[in-house]
Each structure stands twice: as structure tokens, then as C-alpha cells.
Amino acid sequence: MLSTMQDVPLLISRILTHGSTVHGTSQVITWTGEGEPHRRSFAEIGARAAQLAHALADDLGVTEGDATATLMWNNAEHVEAYYAAPCMGAVLHTLNLRLATEQLVWIVNHAADKVVIVNGSLLPLLAPLLPQLPTVEHIVVSGPGDRSLLDGARPRVHEYEELIAGKPTTYDWPELDERQAAAMCYTSGTTGDPKGVVYSHRSIYLHSMQVNMAQSMGLTDADTSLVVVPQFHVNAWGLPHATFMTGVNMLMPDRFLQPAPLAEMIETERPTHAAAVPTIWQGLLAELTAKPRDVSSLHQVTIGGSACPPSLMKAFDDLGMRVCHAWGMTETSPLGTVARPPAAVEPGSDEEFAYRLTQGRFPASVEARLTGPDGAHLPWDGESAGELEVRGPWIAGAYYAGAGTGTGTGTDAGGAPLRPADKFSEDGWLKTGDVGTISPDGFLTLTDRAKDVIKSGGEWISSVDLENAIMSHPDVAEAAVVAVPDTKWGERPLATVVLREGASADLEALKAFLAGKVAKWQVPERWTLIEAVPKTSVGKFDKKVLRRQYADGELDVTSF
Template identity: 60%
Template structure:
């Protein structure tokens, strides 16, 4: 058989030619601007020529500090196709973390959206290796760059550049892109994706028992392009010709509802908090979501109550699990065929079934492998062609290297069980499990149970010290607008949903659950608030 390279350049050639009529739609606030995949291909060539002129000649890192939009898609394609490495900078990281990742990756050029210039300006003087900043859809004069950094206009830089580029032959195992973890402990860690890993991952996104992306789809890509490569949706779209709807900076429930009404997406991808916000809006302002038929939800466990609510709206939420280190697709919950709706539901609320390319195992605290019986609980470890083998520039023995087992498997930090037919049931993150009286309490199970109460919008559960039991759960509750309830009522509501010894005695009502840079519950901040006494905690007897 012939040995063809699985490269982003070949994916770009394919998508812009075979699927040249597909489009990328970028929301502008009231309406959309559009480019076809053929036009994206031409713009990618112009960007590649421009970057060559800025000294990007081999595998230099090109950072993006951008929202989901047409120009970000162009960078997704042009940078790796020309042999350089795309580095998506998470705009929601703390300033010191942004400084760390830009310097650790040794970014040479940064593309920044005009609306994000003020945010970048605060940290740009700390970026030691950046020599050029390209302002996209904005005024470059608005950025006062430090000495040694030249600021360019994206439009002017690309103006007059050729619409074709001689894409080099790149080894499929070479680096194509990189993301850094959100750094909840220690410094963020760099994960490098290869051309091959992205190609294989894209194929999996398109498979029918996965996200089932196809040329018939219009995909609303809410999950940020700066987080885990937007779950691989941009590259998969080029593979099959699915049109992309990009929300840019308009991520609030109202503009998302307007996008759905105007652009008629058939599928979408976002973390649970996005769908919770949209659901709250739809409760107040009902809207027909058709033809939106499915939404892939990952990033954190999706409450079953949220899935049930969208079922009533005609949208099937498909539970998925993954992480930056798994590109991120690790599992997708497509129930086995032939089940009744009731039995299928029991599979839908799980984190999903592992595809052929992702190997999984559970291990206990002593490193012993556990059976797949849906009862034994241990830490999930993964291996496969789109699973990280190491962190970028982390040597054995350094902080972060312990995330990989001696035989090369990724230690995910997620704790759960696996069914005999390969479905993952996560119970918690290892750092979030509550150990009470020698027994484990799943914060995720408690959160899902509390959020099934009609008055509750969000609930986050953490462990707090207890003299008798070592730890007990504390439930932080956000109420729906106009709703009221009490800790005693909520505890009573849980009485037939969890074991008696798991019933929380500690409750607090808050305005909003703090979130991480990628929309997950930030339990570290909740623990700090509980420890310093800033939460008003009710203690039931």
C-alpha cells in the first residue's frame, strides 16, 4: 500500500476543494459574516505567505489569542500546514499563567482578536520570545507593544499575498498544534498534538457512534477553539464538509438563542454550563430549536436533569468524556441498539463507550488493575494514538511526569467504574472525592441529585473537615430566578435518592458557582471560601 502522510496540509487541500461550498459562519452580534471552505483555503495560503515573511520558517510556535471565528479557523489550518506549530492561548488563564505558557512554548508570533487587545496588552511585556503581534478585526494602533515587538494589521499583512501556497511535505508524526492544561495544580502543562493524531481523531469525530459529524450538518461550535482544539470539530468539519457556525465572543444565552434561530444548526458542542444558561432563558422565552437535534456535552459531568429538560425540547444531549491530554475525545455515550427508552437512558447518563483507538483500564491505589463489572471503582488510565505520551518539556522526575505510568499510560485523575460492555461511569475526580468515615462519597452523584430539584439551577459539592467523620459534604446551591427553598427541604428531597449516610448536613446558597477558565466548577475556590469563613453555611442536625 502507498504511504500517504496524514497531514493538516492534505486535510486543508481536501476540505477546501472537495467541500469548497461548505461555509464557516461567524456571528457579529446581530447577523453573520460568511466564508466558504474554498475561500478559507485561499486565506490560509495568504496567511502562510505572511507568516513566512515574519520569520516563521520551520516549527516555530504561532500563538492565537482569539475567539471562535473564521480567522481562527484559517490559523488552525495555515499554521500546521506550513510546518509550524499552532499554540492556542487560553484567554481565560490568569495573567501569570499566560506568561508561563507563552514563554514555555516560546511563541514567535501571536494573532489576537481586536476585542481582546486590552487583555493581551496587560501580559505582552512579559512574553519573552514573541516578536510579532497580528491584530485581527481591529486597529493595530490600539496596541502599545514593548520594544522588540512589531504590531501588524491582519488585513494589511494578507493584502496582496498569493491565494496559493506550496504546502511542504510534513512528517505526520511532527507537531501540529499544542494546548496547555488549565493548571488547577502547579503550572499549566503543554500537550502537543501531531498531524497524525489530529487526523485520526477527526475520523473518530465523524463516526456514527461518536459525534457523527457529516456533510449534512451545520455545527454550532461553542466549545472554545482555545480549549482542547475545540473538541476537534474544526478539523473534522474540513474532513466531511460540515458547515461551522462560530459564535465569536457572543457566548451568552441571548445571542446563542439568536444564532440558533437565524443559522439553524443541526448539532452543537459545549460544556454543561452553557446549556444550563440557555435552558434558563428558554424557560422565560420559549423558542423552537429545530433543526438542532443533538448536542455533545463534555468538560464535566452533565446533570441528568439537564438532559431530560432538553429531551422535552427535541434536543438529544450526547454525553462525552475527554480531556486536553486525549485530544480530547475519550468516550461518547451512544446506547447499545435495541434497548427500550428506559434502558437506553441508563446508558445515556454514563460518560460513554470507548472507541477502538482508546484503550482504558481502572487501577486501585496499589496499582492493581480492576475488573470491568460496573462495581469496582478506581482511577481511569488511557492509552491510544491520540492520547498524550508526555507533557511538553517535562522530563522524568519533574512535576507532571507522575501523570504517566511506567508503561506509558495516561493517569487521568478521574475515578469511576466501567461496565462489561465498555461504558465509563465516572464518580469523581480523584481530588474531589469525599472520604467520610472510611467510605467514598461521589460529589458528582450528589450534585446531579441536588440539581434535579426544580428550584435549583446549579449545585457544587466539596468536602469539608469533620471531627467525627474526617470529611463531610458541603453543598453550594444556586437557585433558579424567582425560586425559593431551604436546606431542610433539599435534604428531604435527597432522602430517597442517596444513601442515608451520604445525606449532606452542610448547605450554603451562593449567587454563582465559581468556574475555571474552561467553564468547569472551580472547587478549589469553593474550598478556600469555606475555609476562610466567607460562606454562610447552614448546619443541619
């Protein structure tokens, strides 16, 4: 039987039109670092997005499917670009300004970006790279910054405000296929070239609805959201779209991401919601401790990117800021889970706090399963640990092939598979690379990265759990546990330990200390003292260095 429903596509232009009319008085507030912040209504954003689209189409020759890049902070103009490019049928490509310049060059070339819209303050980063970016035909500059850096630039240079001035303030947005590309974002993998994830209108639309569902962030026009998470980081977790869907005001920090201005904007603009990674909140907490301010407006703080330390969560509770964990990744748009405890749990109880420390609960649109060491799917019992695999309408099923190279399957121009077996299951689920458990009521607890887990005799041992157990000994400054080959068990854990100055404990004492803290069969037989745990550029344990050092016999290992 056929449905009699209208066949209306889920398009970002619908979100824009809705937001700029029904919620036309809602605002994007951009911090300027001096005096009053800049305020622009959703109605103005809608008019200017239309003007930008006309400029892209008429003056810069952007047509359907063309990649239009942004190298920008969070601000009103970046929101305009968020709508102009996808609504006209082009593809918004947000460039991560924290990347190494070689990666940035690689990504721009892989996406074949035709236009780059850039904040003036970021010209020192972009200008030197232009000779290596042959696809870029136009540079559009917005906001303060030294334009002379672009003198002699090969691409044509435009001033953002001059470019859009006088253009029509409405645009007859095309009725696109909802599965068409709308935006793209590259993952900065630790190995290999970056991988492009291409979001569709459909995926972004559905994700925006989910963000606004009461069980997720539940935002309405009564909210102002402080969007600290960068717009180049998985679409700022979907907030620029979700806010237009329900009239949520956006407070944008632009380049003022330091604790002091963040504290000031919270105190003066009184946002009700904020979203950022834990590092930002650690800095803010230190700032608020040194110089107390009224941050009580923030009744919902979404923390993702990595786990929020319990101490930080408690500290924010004491300040009246309620932290809510969320988990996701570039490949998941990113909303995968949100840690709202079940309603039956008593507020303020230890049980509630334990729920808040999980990564969160899956919404209906994100199917999840755990795959164990032998490939079997594991029960949701809160104990069986496996690699998390997810499926859903806003979850990636492949990586981008590169401009002009095909269909999203097979390999890209360089021969790399677009559905690598370590990232996608045979039946099309995304392998997240995260290892953890799921409780019967659908709460995810991540314990390790799949590449760091120790596969011992058909069971998995969490390296993170072992590290935490060892580091709870007062004499231990740092500990990293890595898998090493073992003839009997396949893999076994190697404990590498950094002792505190003046420590008296030895390795035997540390091993004995683990009794009762972890299962007996998980206790490492191999131990070594090291000077310091090798770290990556962002300060994470660099376990591949330890594995290599072990393989090369560089570590002095005691087995007992």
C-alpha cells in the same frame, strides 16, 4: 513479511487540501452581531491559509517548529490560522483568553511564542502584557478593535488582511513526519504551573476521523455545526479539522456567546449540530423559555466539559434538541467517550435515558482501564469504582518541556517532571484523575475526581454520591464531603452541610436520612454545619479549603 502499502503520512495539510477542493463550497459562517453573518467558503479558507503561511514564513520568519499563537474568538480567520501554521510545519498555540493574566504570560513564555495572531477586540487583554513577553516578535491583528492600544508596542504590529494580501493562494505544503508537533494547548490545572500538551499531525488526523465516525458525531456535508466550544479549548473538540475532512459547514459565534445571539443564530442559520459546555446550554434554555424560537434544526447537541444535569437534558429533548454527552480532556484531544446508547435499547425508555446520562462509550482507539485503591485493575462490571486510565494514539503520554529543553521526558527547565506519577502510570497510560465505573458494554460513568474520593479501608467512597444523597434532604441547601485522616480506616468522609433558612433537621436526622440511600459503611461519622461551601473562581466546591480548615481545627465537628 513487509507490507506493500504506500507510506503516506497523516498530515493536516491533507485535510486542508481535501476540504478546500472536494468540499470547496462548504462554508465557515462567522456571526458579526449585526446584519448578515460573514460567509467564507472552504475554498477561500484554503487559499487564505496558504497566503497566511507565506506571510508567516516570508515576512515574519516563522520556520518549522516555531510556536505561533492565537488569541482569538471562533471565526474564519482563526480557522485559517489553524491550518496555516501546522501545514507549513510550525505549531499552532491557542491561547485561552479566559485565563488569569499571570498564567497567560507564563504560558506564552514557556511555549516561546514567536507570533501572536489576535482579534482586535482582545487587544485590551494582550497589549498590557507585551512588556512581559520577550519571545513575541510579531503581533498580527484581525477584526475590529482599537489598534492604538498597541502604540509603542515592542513587537512589530501587522494588520492580518494587509499581511496576507497579494500572497500566493497555494502553498507547496511540506511532507512532514506525522508524529511532528502540530498544535499545543495548556491545561489550567488547579495546582502548579500550567502543563503543555502537544498534539501531532497524526493524533489530530486520527481524532478527526473518529469525530466523523457514525458512532461518534457522524458529521457529513449535510451538517452545519455550531461551534460554541472555543477554538482555544482543546482545538474546539476537533471540529475545525473534522469539518474539513467531510465538508461540514461551521457556524462560528465569534465573541457573541450570550444566550440571545446564540438563539438567533440557531433560528436563522439552522445548524444541525452544536458543541458546548453545559453552562452555555443552561443560559440558552433560559433564553428560549423567556422568548421561544425555532431550534428544531439542532438534532445533535454535544455536551462535554462537565456533566449535563438530567433536567437540562430533558428540557432540550422537549425542544427537539437531542443532547449527547461526551467526555474528554485537554490530554485526550479530547474525544474519550460519546454517549450514544446501544442500538438494542428502546428509544425514549428510562434505560436509554440512563445510558445518555453516562459519560459515554469508548471508541476502539481509546483503551480504558480502572485502577483501584490498591493499584489493581478493576472489572468492567458497572460497580467497581477506580481511577480511569486511558491509552491511545490521540492521548498524551507526557507534558511539554518548554522551548529548547529537551525530549519530552525527564523534567522541564524548572525541574517539574514531564511524566508526573499522578498523571501517568509507569507503563505510560494517562491517569485522568477521574474516578468512576465502566459497564460491561464499555460505558463510562464518572462519580468523582480522584483527589476528592475518600479512600476508606481499601475501598473508595465517592464524595459526590454522598453529597447528592445529603442534598436530597429538603432542609439541606448545600453539602460538601471531604476525606479526613482516620487512624483505623486511613480516611473517612467528613460531611459539611449548609442548612436552608428555617430548617428543622439536625445532623442526627441527616445521618439517619442516609440509611438505605448509601451503603452503611459509607455513612459519615463526622458532621459539621457551615455557613456556605467555599467556592473556586468558577463556582466549583473548593474542597481543599475545607480540608485545610479541618486540619487547622477551624471546623466545629460532631462525631457520632
